[in-house]
Amino acid sequence: MTAVRRSCHPARTRLSRLGAASVLTAAAVAVPSLLPGSVQSAEAATLAVKALNVAASKRGAPYQWGATGPYRFDCSGLTLYSFKSAGKALPRTAAAQYNSTRHVTAGSRRVGDLVFFHTGRSGASVYHVGIYAGSGRIWHAPRTGARVRLEKIWTGDVWYGRVG
Structure with a gap:
């Protein structure tokens, strides 16, 4: 039996x-x-973490308008350089980067997602971008006279985009 x-x-x-x-x-x-899409999701997460680590490695690099690295950056130049180093090409400007990402809510944001600061309701109003580092913080190149740094997101009025 x-x-x-x-x-x-x-x-x-x-x-x-x-x-x-x-x-x-x-x-x-x-x-x-x-599960459909799970491999792509894992690859995107790995890409985003790599890009975040590249941005963090540039801590202290001076801001320069129009600069894309490797030693000086503006905001979108830092995100462009970070994702390119991780293996993914992004457009040059913050607004174009916003338009090229998959938009996600604040509740579903993940480390490595892009954080977009804006003045209006369209992608054309995006004026600044950084890489989400978790705990409400971003790596970014803030402005002339400043250096690449980790900083708390100073407003709740931001959009998030996931690079795929």
Whole structure:
């Protein structure tokens, strides 16, 4: 009768052989490949973290209007340089970068998403960009006379964009 139970319940037999931890590990590795878009999502997250790390490595670099690195940056020049170094091309200006990203809500923002500061309701009103670092902070090149730095987001009126 034991042989009948094993043949009727192959999953139970495998579970007892492999152990619960092994099955859970196998599921965690196998299941994402079955979900549409999950591989792209993981790649985008890795890209964003790489870009964030590049921006952080530029801490202290001076602001220069129109500069795209590697030693001086304006705001969109820093994001362009950071994502290019991570393997993804972005347009040159903050407004064009906003228009090229997948727009996400503040509630679904992730580390590495772009943070856009704006004066109006259209993408053309975007005037500044930084890279979200978590905990309400961004890496950015703020203005003439300042240096690349980590800073708290100073307004709630921002938009978020995910680079894909």
